[in-house]
């Protein structure tokens with residue numbers, strides 16, 4: 488098995504640490520993002536109670552009758568808010584859709600920022616009065632943790648620590664509640680149907696709350712699949728394509744997937760909740776000059792975050 492560097496880092500050593508501890512955190516996360524593109528973090532500000540409440544709400548949501556869930560699926564929202572039913576999202580380059588259904592929650596703008604007009608309203612789950620307040624709290628806490636991670640990354644890149652702050656303020660981030668549904672008859676599945684086909688995330692960074700079951704794997708540089716195990720309440724953080732573009736490939740948006748469990752486990756659900764941290768749509772993703780030189784020629788065309796997101800949503804079948 489190839490060696491992969493997925494360190495477990497304590498976010499509090501960055502947020503409240505000594506200058507040496509903060510430097511160490513920046514170095515560690517930068518190095519891991521440069522190699523494997525994944526870390527796990529502790530002390531991220533989400534309590535076990537809040538995470539338990541989240542999962543109980545998410546389970547209740549997907550247990551609602553099919554017709555109730557479908558009433559929250561709005562084609563014009565391209566899956567960006569509310570419900571996306573089974574068979575809708577297909578990983579780029581795959582023919583068979585992923586074995587999942589999901590619910591997405593977007594930004595809530597409360598400070599009069601005109602960017603509010605760019606974002607569709609979140610849908611309220613009227614059947615579950617705790618769903619919206621709980622997921623809102625999770626959204627805000629993951630956004631805050633993500634902004635600290637990006638400060639540490641800015642330092643690693645020799646940028647001002649607050650480089651990302653205005654770019655992610657009221658950003659177009661998405662909290663995705665995922666249900667990999669039970670499969671009663673695995674024989675009836677198309678041979679290449681998987682829970683989540685190999686893909687890279689679109690956004691700057693992703694923060695994933697420990698899933699209810701195994702299955703997440705990353706593709707190592709040697710071409711092997713390596714299982715990611717998050718302990719307890721650990722949050723998995725990985726680089727997305729936007730941060731990879733900005734850094735001309737210095738930080739790696741690593742391919743990952745969610746594999747099907749062994750046959751006898753196919754009848755059980757798996758739940759997970761990734762937070763895709765996006766900037767505002769006007770952010771310029773042009774690679775930083777400091778990341779381009781004779782040894783590292785420019786890899787990507789210049790594009791804004793908004794145009795890039797649009798392009799990617801079309802590729803995965805969510806936007807027509």
Ligand SMILES: O=C(O)CCC(=O)C(=O)O
Nearest residue numbers: 665688698703745759761
């Ligand atoms: O369910 C997981 O563990 C990962 C999901 C994922 O990679 C995604 O939705 O982009």
Ligand SMILES: [Fe+2]
Nearest residue numbers: 686687688743
């Ligand atoms: Fe992903």
